[in-house]
Amino acid sequence: xxxxxxxxxxxxxxxxxTEDGNQKTFKLVFENEAHRKAWRHVPGQFAMLSxxxxxxxxxxxxxxxxxxxxxxxxxxxxxKVTTALHQMxxxxxxxxxxxxxxxxxxxxDMLGKNIVIIAGGFAVTTLRATLLSLLxxxxxxxxxxxxxxxxxPGMLLYRDELKQWAQREDIDLHVTIDREAPGWxxxxxxxxxxxxxxxxxxxxxxxxxCGPPIMIKFTMPPLEKIGWTDDQVYLSLENRMKCGxxxxxxxxxxxxxxxxxxxxxxxxxxxxxxxxx
Amino acid sequence: xxxxxxxxxxxxxxxxxxSKAHPVYAPALAKQPAASPDCAPGWSRVDGNAPLTLPxxxxxxxxxxxxxxxxxxxxxxxxxxxxxxxxxMREPAKSQGIQxxxxxxxxxxxxxxxxxxxxQEDPFFxxxxxxxxxxxxxxxxxxxxxxxxxMGGSPLGSEGLDLVFSRTRDGxxxxxxxxxxxxxxxxxxxxxxxESEISALAARRQEEVKASSTELDTLKGRELGKLYDxxxxxxxxxxxxxxxxxxxxxxxxxxxxxxxxxxxxxxRRIRYWDSCMFPLYxxxxxxxxxRGQKVQxxxxxxxxxxxxxxxxxxxxxxxxxxxxxxxxxxxxxxREVMTDLLAVE
Amino acid sequence: MPTINExxxxxxxxxxxxxxxxxxxxxxxxxxxxxxxxxxxPLVVRSPEDCRKLIWNTFxxxxxxxxxxxxxxxxxxxxxxxxxxxxxxxxKVAICATGCWSRNIVVQIQEHQVARxxxxxxxxxxxGMVSKRKVQALFDGREILAVEEGDHELVIQGADFSxxxxxxxxxxxxxxxxxxxxxxxxxxxxxxxxxxxxNPNPFMQVDALEQKSGDExxxxxxxxxxxxxxxYACRNACPLCYCPTCFVDDxxxxxxxxxxxxxxxxxxxxxxxxHCAGRCTDCGTCETVCPKGINMRMxxxxxxxxxxxxxxxxxxMQPDAPLPxxxxxxxxxxxxxxxxxxxxxxGK
Numbered sequence: 001x002x003x004x005x006x007x008x009x010x011x012x013x014x015x016x017x018t019e020d021g022n023q024k025t026f027k028l029v030f031e032n033e034a035h036r037k038a039w040r041h042v043p044g045q046f047a048m049l050s051x052x053x054x055x056x057x058x059x060x061x062x063x064x065x066x067x068x069x070x071x072x073x074x075x076x077x078x079x080k081v082t083t084a085l086h087q088m089x090x091x092x093x094x095x096x097x098x099x100x101x102x103x104x105x106x107x108x109d110m111l112g113k114n115i116v117i118i119a120g121g122f123a124v125t126t127l128r129a130t131l132l133s134l135l136x137x138x139x140x141x142x143x144x145x146x147x148x149x150x151x152x153p154g155m156l157l158y159r160d161e162l163k164q165w166a167q168r169e170d171i172d173l174h175v176t177i178d179r180e181a182p183g184w185x186x187x188x189x190x191x192x193x194x195x196x197x198x199x200x201x202x203x204x205x206x207x208x209x210c211g212p213p214i215m216i217k218f219t220m221p222p223l224e225k226i227g228w229t230d231d232q233v234y235l236s237l238e239n240r241m242k243c244g245x246x247x248x249x250x251x252x253x254x255x256x257x258x259x260x261x262x263x264x265x266x267x268x269x270x271x272x273x274x275x276x277x
Numbered sequence: 278x279x280x281x282x283x284x285x286x287x288x289x290x291x292x293x294x295x296s297k298a299h300p301v302y303a304p305a306l307a308k309q310p311a312a313s314p315d316c317a318p319g320w321s322r323v324d325g326n327a328p329l330t331l332p333x334x335x336x337x338x339x340x341x342x343x344x345x346x347x348x349x350x351x352x353x354x355x356x357x358x359x360x361x362x363x364x365x366m367r368e369p370a371k372s373q374g375i376q377x378x379x380x381x382x383x384x385x386x387x388x389x390x391x392x393x394x395x396x397q398e399d400p401f402f403x404x405x406x407x408x409x410x411x412x413x414x415x416x417x418x419x420x421x422x423x424x425x426x427x428m429g430g431s432p433l434g435s436e437g438l439d440l441v442f443s444r445t446r447d448g449x450x451x452x453x454x455x456x457x458x459x460x461x462x463x464x465x466x467x468x469x470x471x472e473s474e475i476s477a478l479a480a481r482r483q484e485e486v487k488a489s490s491t492e493l494d495t496l497k498g499r500e501l502g503k504l505y506d507x508x509x510x511x512x513x514x515x516x517x518x519x520x521x522x523x524x525x526x527x528x529x530x531x532x533x534x535x536x537x538x539x540x541x542x543x544x545r546r547i548r549y550w551d552s553c554m555f556p557l558y559x560x561x562x563x564x565x566x567x568r569g570q571k572v573q574x575x576x577x578x579x580x581x582x583x584x585x586x587x588x589x590x591x592x593x594x595x596x597x598x599x600x601x602x603x604x605x606x607x608x609x610x611x612r613e614v615m616t617d618l619l620a621v622e
Numbered sequence: 623m624p625t626i627n628e629x630x631x632x633x634x635x636x637x638x639x640x641x642x643x644x645x646x647x648x649x650x651x652x653x654x655x656x657x658x659x660x661x662x663x664p665l666v667v668r669s670p671e672d673c674r675k676l677i678w679n680t681f682x683x684x685x686x687x688x689x690x691x692x693x694x695x696x697x698x699x700x701x702x703x704x705x706x707x708x709x710x711x712x713x714k715v716a717i718c719a720t721g722c723w724s725r726n727i728v729v730q731i732q733e734h735q736v737a738r739x740x741x742x743x744x745x746x747x748x749x750g751m752v753s754k755r756k757v758q759a760l761f762d763g764r765e766i767l768a769v770e771e772g773d774h775e776l777v778i779q780g781a782d783f784s785x786x787x788x789x790x791x792x793x794x795x796x797x798x799x800x801x802x803x804x805x806x807x808x809x810x811x812x813x814x815x816x817x818x819x820x821n822p823n824p825f826m827q828v829d830a831l832e833q834k835s836g837d838e839x840x841x842x843x844x845x846x847x848x849x850x851x852x853x854y855a856c857r858n859a860c861p862l863c864y865c866p867t868c869f870v871d872d873x874x875x876x877x878x879x880x881x882x883x884x885x886x887x888x889x890x891x892x893x894x895x896x897h898c899a900g901r902c903t904d905c906g907t908c909e910t911v912c913p914k915g916i917n918m919r920m921x922x923x924x925x926x927x928x929x930x931x932x933x934x935x936x937x938x939m940q941p942d943a944p945l946p947x948x949x950x951x952x953x954x955x956x957x958x959x960x961x962x963x964x965x966x967x968x969g970k
Contacts, residue, residue, distance in 0.1 A: 002398045004351040004535075004546070008365055052354045052364040053539045055546075079562035080874045093364040239567060240559050242535045247395055248551070249532035250558060252577070253567070254501060255585035274505050276559070276567040276577075308914070310848035311882050318849070318882075332763055347851075348881040420765055422658070515696075516664045518688070520855035522913045536880050549881045552853075557871045571692075602657070606855050606911030607664055607684060610657040 002245045006050035006095025007035040009071070014090055017074060019154030023122055024086055025062065025074040028096060040099070041065055043106060043129035044208075044236060044264045047098025048244050049073060049085065057081040058241045058259070061099060062125040064132035071096060074125045074157060100244040101263045104130050104208055104234060113206050114142035116199055118219055120149050120191045120211025124157055126236065127210055131165070138170055145200060149176040149191035149215075153184045174198050191215050196222025208234045220267070230268035237263050237270065237277045253277050279459070280475050281467035284448040289328050291465060292379055296323050301377045302343075303329055304336030317342055323379065331380045334420035335598040339528035340385045343378055344392065344405045348549035351401070351535065357542045366546070371404050377461070379412040383434035384425045384596040386413050388528035390437045394590040395531060410457045413438035422599030424612055426489040430596055433482050445474050493615060497587045504584055505576070509617040513579075514572025516607045521552035523601040523609075524578070529594045532558075553577050579614050626773050630746060630813040631678040634718060637744055637810050639673040641716050647742050648697035648713035651686050652676040659769045660754040666693050678718070678812075680752045680771055680789065685907040686717055687726035687861040691735050693717075714740045718812070720748035722796075722905035724805035725938025726861045729901050732938075732945055735864060745808030747816030750790065750797035751906075752776070755915055757792050796906035796919060799824045806939055825927045831920060843888065849914040850887045852880075856908035856918055862898050869893060895921035900929045900946040901937050 013027035030036035041047075041061055048056040057079070063072035077086045088094065104110065104126075115134060119127045127146075134141050146165065150156045156175065165173050176187035176194045187194060192215065199207075199222070207228065209216055216235060223233070239251035239258045246260030254274045256262070270277075283291070295301050305321040319338020323329075352366040389411070396402035416423075416432035425432060435441040439458030442449040450470040453459050496504070524530040534551035537544055551558060554575070559568045568574050586594035595611065602610050624632070638650040654665040654675045662681050666689065667673055697713040719727060724743055730736035757778065758766065770777040776792070778785050790798075797803075801824050804816045823829065831839060854870075857863045870878045870890050878893075879886040895918070902922040909919040929935055933946040952959060 001400045001403070003400065005366055005368060050366070051537075052366065053356050053537050053544050055537045056535065080876075082562075083874075095364075095366060238561070240561055242533065242551075243548075245398070247399055247531075248534070248548075249395075249553065249581070250534075250551070252553075252581070252585065254505070254580070255588040272501075274501075276573065308849050310884075311851050311887075311914075318851070333765065421767055512666070515666050515689075515692075518855065518858040518911075520858040520911070521851075521853035522855045522911075525851045525853050526913060534880065538879055538881070547881055550851075555854075555871070557873075604913040606859055606913075608656040608658065608661040609663075613657060 002243075002247070004097070004243075006048065006056075006097040007039075008032065009094055009096050011088060011090050011092050011094065012070060014088075017157045017159075018122075019152070022077045022086075023074055023157060024077075025072055025157075026085070028071045028073065028094070029069065031093070036069065039071075042099075042103035043133050044103035044126050045099040045101045046126070046244075046263060047071070047073070047096050047100060049075070049081070050095030050097055051081055051084050051088075052095070054081045054084045056097065056242075056244075057085075058100070058244055060126035060129075060236070060263075062128055064129045064136065066132055066136040074122065076122050097244065101259060102261070104264055106130065106133055110134075110206055111140055112142065113204055114145070114200055116145045116147070116195075116205060116207040118147045118191060118195050118207060118209045118211070120215040121151070121155070122157060123210035123212070123236075124148055127208060128158055128161070130208065131171075135168075135171075142204065143172065143200060144170065145172040145174070145198065147174045147176070147191060147195050147198065149178070149189075149194065149211075151178045153177055153181055153186075172198070190218070192218035192222060195219050196225070199223055199226065199228075201226060202228040202232055206232050206234065208236075210236050230271060231266055233267040234264055235267055235270055237265060239277050279453040280470040281451040281453075281462065282445070282448060282470040282474065283442075283451055283467060285328070287467075288442070288449060291462075292323055292329060294465070295377050295461060299375045299377050301379060303379045304331060304338070306330065309338075311347070318347070320378070329379060331414060333418045334416060334423050335382045335384055335600065336380065337526075337600070339526070339598065339600070340378055340381055340389060340411065341392070341528050341531075343376065343409050344389060344402055345396075345531060345533075345550075346405070348547040349401050350545050350547050352546040354544045354546075355542060356539060356544055369545075371401075372408065375408055375410055375457070377410045377412060381411045381413045381438065382416060382598070383413060383432060383436070383438070384423075384430055384598040385528050386411055386437035387425075387430050387434065387596045388598075391529050391586075391590075391592060391594055391596065392531045394592075410439045410461060411437065412458075412461075413441045413454075415441060415443040417444050420599060422602040424597035424599060426485065426597070427493055427612075427615075428593055428595050428597035429489075431482065431485045431489065433478070433485050443478050445477075450474050450478060492619065493583075493593070496583055496615075496618060499584075499618075499621070501580075501584060501588075503621055504580065504618060507618065507621040509614070509621070510572050510576045513609060513614065514570070514575040517554075517571060517575040517609055518607055519554045519556070519571050519574055520606065521550075521554050522604055522606065524552035524554055525550055526600045526604055528598060528600075529582070529596060530578075534558075553581065575609075579611065579618075582611075583615065583618060625771065626749065626813065627679050627771065631676065633812045634678055634744065634746075635673050635676050637812065638667060638676055638716065639670045641742060641810070642667070642670045642673065646714060647716040649693055649715045650676070650744075651689050651693055651715065651717040652744075653678065653682050653686075653718070656681075659766055660752070660757060664689060666696075678746065680749070680776075681754065682718075682720075683751045683753075683794065683907065683910045684859060685723050685726060685861055685905045686719065687723045687730060688859060688907070690715065690717055690727065690730060690741065690861070691864065694736065694740055712737075712740055714742055716742040716744055716810070718744045718746055719805050719807070720746050721800065721802040721804050721806065721816075722748075722903040723861075724807045725802065725903040725936075726905065728807060728938035728941050729903070729945075730861065731941045732943070733901075738941060742809045743805060743807045744810045744812050745805035746812045747805070747814060748797065748800070748803040749816065750793035750800070750803070752789065752792050753794040753910070756794070757787070760787065760792070794906050794910065795827060796904045796909070796923075799826060800904070802936075802939075807941070825923065827920065828924045828927050831924070844884065846917055846920075847888055847891055848884065850882075850891070850916055851914060852882065852887060852890070853913060855911040855913060856916075857894060859907045859911040860898070861905075862901050863894070891918050891921060894918075895925055898922050899925040900933075900935065902926055903938050 008031040009028040017023040251258040301323040302320040311318040
């Protein structure tokens with residue numbers, strides 16, 4: 001049986017991620033030890049964040065299963081529930097219902113492959129979770145290329161971790177911003193351009209792409225040019241969701257339910273669907 | 278399966294008997310509030326001595342309301358400051374005991390089985406199913422808007438019913454369809470039905486099977502893209518006013534929204550009927566709407582019933598009750614939509 | 623001899639065909655025959671060949687003005703949100719309109735939803751439209767399989783009956799109390815004009831309600847609206863309800879609860895009626911399309927009466943007339959009306 005009951009959690013920490021203050025990462029700890037032990041997720045899954053009196057919102061899980069004892073969610077302030085969440089404080093109680101959806105195939109199709117991760121803006125959250133999971137069992141995967149772009153340096157999420165990853169020999173990291181900015185000595189240019197420049201050959205590789213639709217659209221041609229096929233590319237779809245369990249029908253794209261069958265799909269699967277996402 | 282016979286007077290006495298032990302509902306003859314403590318809009322609580330009268334064909338309100346009440350409380354909580362449980366969700370107490378719904382038509386009984394496919398794992402729907410006994414009456418007569426035989430049903434169908442009453446010359450024969458049904462007649466001293474009447478009903482059912490059509494089933498094998506891009510949607514979407522009338526009167530439309538409601542510090546999380554006809558249904562917070570056009574929403578509702586649902590679960594999500602045909606303000610007729618879809622090359 | 627409506631139908635088909643063939647209009651909004659007795663389908667015709675589908679009968683109960691803004695948009699050349707308006711005049715749309723619908727078109731013009739020079743009104747004098755519900759009520763659940771329409775009577779047929787009834791006796795309440803059955807805006811005249819109806823009291827039904835005590839009115843209101851299922855057919859069928867986001871759908875803030883609480887349902891209907899004050903033409907579409915037969919028209923009718931009493935205005939009678947509730951004059955009695963900026967200074 002599915003349950004509409006969220007696990008009670010407390011806000012343990014809040015990090016303001018971006019210069020505009022609209023992205024905050026919430027560190028949540030379970031109130032109940034049994035819930036903490038029962039929780040299992042894979043990167044790419046999402047959960048419903050539940051605020052009593054406000055409602056629920058589906059948010060990708062930003063923490064890796066390897067970070068035990070807590071969950072991280074990076075939330076963009078946009079609607080009713082996220083605005084209320086941004087006003088909450090450390091120590092406050094809320095709820096988490098999940099994990100929901102399928103997640104990235106880190107234990108199946110991605111094993112032994114070269115991995116290219118391409119992220120734009122704040123869609124990087126579940127890809128952070130993915131990267132940490134890959135690093136935790138680094139020998140199980142081939143070369144890892146991580147491409148991440150934001151509008152300005154101050155709009156990049158997880159800046160401290162980006163610095164740490166940059167030091168590592170076993171990640172090919174490319175962080176880019178849209179336009180030149182004072183104090184920025186890294187890459188400048190849009191994600192699709194960078195992806196075209198640095199993406200490895202498609203041989204024995206898979207790509208995970210998350211970002212605004214326009215970024216995904218322009219990232220594909222350079223990849224296709226060097227031989228990538230739609231089966232090798234994983235995307236994560238978003239649609240309005242309510243139940244998160246494949247019952248309420250809100251997120252349907254044709255016969256597919258994003259919350260249950262997805263949110264992760266190969267690009268060839270997405271191409272079979274009507275454009276209703 | 279046990280089969281009994283019963284006279285109309287005995288039937289009324291039987292309903293009387295049930296109403297002493299359980300809440301018993303029958304199709305309302307006068308108007309019924311949409312929200313009532315009983316949460317059975319369109320159905321009235323049977324308590325007096327009035328004999329059961331049923332309209333020809335399906336009654337105006339379907340049985341959906343008993344399984345998927347409008348609204349259903351999923352969780353409750355307090356928001357009182359300084360309360361130790363502030364913001365902690367609690368499961369509401371579930372209603373206990375059997376409720377008996379009398380006067381259910383075969384189409385509506387099938388709708389419960391169809392809705393059960395997506396709701397297989399839903400605790401609230403399942404609890405409501407467990408406590409609801411459906412007492413069915415096969416259709417002697419149908420309405421001109423009935424098309425159950427095209428959707429895989431039958432006016433004489435017994436699927437999903439706990440007890441099934443069928444007219445005979447001087448009363449009814451009663452088929453017991455489930456343990457729940459059996460329990461309802463266990464203490465009554467009913468006479469077994471005559472063999473001749475049992476076989477007469479079986480013969481009539483055979484006739485119905487012969488008359489039913491499986492033509493629509495060919496839709497299931499069609500390529501989605503072709504049906505999706507068919508020219509029929511444009512004029513249909515143009516005339517549709519995107520209200521939720523069809524959705525809400527439909528026994529097999531089952532989608533819902535979830536909202537929090539707080540009154541004086543006490544909150545509840547409810548689910549209530551929603552409609553894919555409403556633009557808000559699919560609107561993203563960013564302002565992007567994947568089905569922002571009226572035509573996309575109209576198409577979604579019909580393709581959900583006739584293509585998406587069968588793709589996932591097998592059968593169509595329509596029982597052919599004809600309620601939407603009767604009540605659509607702009608006369609969008611699903612029978613015509615099906616004919617047009619079948620003609621798509 | 624053809625009936626009045628058969629003649630009207632023939633003229634609508636001929637005129638629509640002519641307008642499309644000449645290229646005067648790109649589309650015609652009218653009605654096609656329905657799939658059930660006493661029903662019609664709204665239809666937008668875009669080719670002369672399709673004009674044969676157009677019909678007119680006594681069951682044309684849905685206000686076609688509701689389709690006008692979207693149809694006008696649909697005939698414009700496609701362009702992106704930032705593209706400039708194309709040069710030259712935009713294509714026109716013709717629409718069949720009775721008295722009240724034409725008044726709604728006038729309101730749309732006044733409220734800048736519709737440009738007058740893009741609309742060709744095919745004016746039809748209304749003889750009053752029949753309420754399907756009133757007819758069904760006469761037959762007590764017996765299914766009506768066919769209805770034959772004469773000028774003054776209807777022949778109602780079922781599986782085992784055929785009865786003739788007087789047409790006027792089953793005409794909708796709003797049509798029975800209507801005083802302006804003939805269109806106020808006519809570009810192409812269809813059929814014969816219908817004269818203004820001298821109705822002794824068009825607000826008879828409202829008066830009857832007003833004479834009740836407060837408790838009785840409350841009882842009427844709670845009972846009448848208790849069956850609402852919040853399908854919003856009344857709102858969506860109304861040409862006045864064109865807000866991109868209705869207050870009931872707004873989530874931030876959420877003004878109205880979403881379940882079937884009587885307070886929320888009542889609030890929706892009362893607020894919607896107030897939004898229509900001074901704009902409603904009593905076309906009766908809201909009441910007609912309601913799947914539960916709720917008489918929400920009584921609320922708007924009451925407000926129509928108030929607007930007539932207070933301002934002497936009936937909605938949509940003249941395109942260049944001011945809108946009663948969005949217009950002010952300097953001699954309005956309110957305290958916040960201040961004549962000159964200098965007067966403010968002096969006052970200080």
